[in-house]
Amino acid sequence: MIGFFLFTPLLRLKTYRIDGAEFIGADVIERAARASLAGRKMLVIPKDHLFFFSEEQLSQTLFDQFRLDRLDVERQGRELHLRVAEKISRxxxxxxxxxxxxxxxxxxxxxxxxxxxxxxxxxxxxxxxxxxxxxxxxxxxxxxxxxxxxxxxxxxxxxxxxxxxxxxxxxxxxxxxxxxxxxxxxxxxxxxxxxxxxxxxxxxxxxxxxxxxxxxxxxxxxxxxxxxx
Known part of the structure; x- marks a missing residue:
């Protein structure tokens, strides 16, 4: 039962939705988010597990990688919704x-x-x-x-x-x-x-x-x- 809870695909993030991207492509942000949540915590728990994924770690990764002014992270079922506001250079x-x-x-x-x-x-x-x-x-x-x-x-x-x-x-x-x-x-x-x-x-x-x-x-x-x- 514990194994099913930890490893079933039904309890892992499936889709990513990016809003607010202007100069940075939404697909680029999505790839970075997926890469951040790939792999496992403590070699066991998938990082993209619905109940164990770290919003703080994901946010830190994206702030480090991109020039963002604001980032809101929200999970809706198996969808991860990222609202970004860039520090825009013209x-x-x-x-x-x-x-x-x-x-x-x-x-x-x-x-x-x-x-x-x-x-x-x-x-x-x-x-x-x-x-x-x-x-x-x-x-x-x-x-x-x-x-x-x-x-x-x-x-x-x-x-x-x-x-x-x-x-x-x-x-x-x-x-x-x-x-x-x-x-x-x-x-x-x-x-x-x-x-x-x-x-x-x-x-x-x-x-x-x-x-x-x-x-x-x-x-x-x-x-x-x-x-x-």
């Missing part, structure tokens, strides 16, 4: 065909299979082919802070940046692609305001015609370089 790092969510320090949180059209994110494209793993740094924290501050200032003005391009091995290169079709080159090692002032002054001039530009380069002292299409 920065996506693109390297080749791969997409990664990164935090404000340039550290990879997880890889994305796809990016939903309704996600308002900052897209940073790497000019290098790379496949970083979660926890690896793709950009140093100082440069990442520079990029995010620059985007904020550009969006507060009349400009509308749509994406960034960087080369993590080239510290003096940053390309900002604008909605109007032209690009602006910045140097992240040079004070931001100096370069922004040169850009704004140039765009305010009577001769400015951004729709005809391929790029504007504000990296070199007081000079502004323009290439027309």
């Amino acid at each position: 920065v996506v790092w693109q390297a080749g065909e791969h997409l990664y969510v990164v935090d404000e320090y340039g550290i990879v949180l997880n890889e994305l299979d796809t990016l939903a059209e309704d996600h308002a994110v900052t897209m940073i494209r790497s000019l290098r082919e790379e496949t970083p793993a979660p926890g690896e740094r793709v950009l140093d924290a100082k440069t990442m802070s520079y990029l995010l501050d620059l985007l904020l200032l550009l969006r507060e003005g009349p400009l509308n940046p749509v994406s960034l391009e960087v080369d993590s091995t080239e510290t003096h290169f940053l390309r900002v692609n604008m909605e109007d079709g032209y690009a602006v080159f910045f140097d992240p090692t040079v004070p931001m305001n100096e370069q922004l002032d040169r850009l704004v002054d140039m765009l305010k001039s009577e001769s400015a015609n951004p729709s005809s530009y391929e790029y504007i380069d504000v990296r070199f002292g007081e000079r502004v370089y323009i290439k027309n299409r």
Whole structure:
């Protein structure tokens, strides 16, 4: 009788339901939860037994593995219901065909299979082919802070940046692609305001015609370089 109680499949979790996942795929969270509850306690009791599974241990595992703000665990019969709220980063790092969510320090949180059209994110494209793993740094924290501050200032003005391009091995290169079709080159090692002032002054001039530009380069002292299409 005790053996039946401990080992019958009828008293083990069968299905998992994940709600609230946004950037982290629900299937990824489910696999992690199943892996956490695989095996046995004290070499005897299945970890996914309805009466013995550890909600605390499962929660700790998922918090350690993912960047979660909140996690609610509820068992409904043989179904385990997980409600998650992510600590959302709005920065996506693109390297080749791969997409990664990164935090404000340039550290990879997880890889994305796809990016939903309704996600308002900052897209940073790497000019290098790379496949970083979660926890690896793709950009140093100082440069990442520079990029995010620059985007904020550009969006507060009349400009509308749509994406960034960087080369993590080239510290003096940053390309900002604008909605109007032209690009602006910045140097992240040079004070931001100096370069922004040169850009704004140039765009305010009577001769400015951004729709005809391929790029504007504000990296070199007081000079502004323009290439027309």
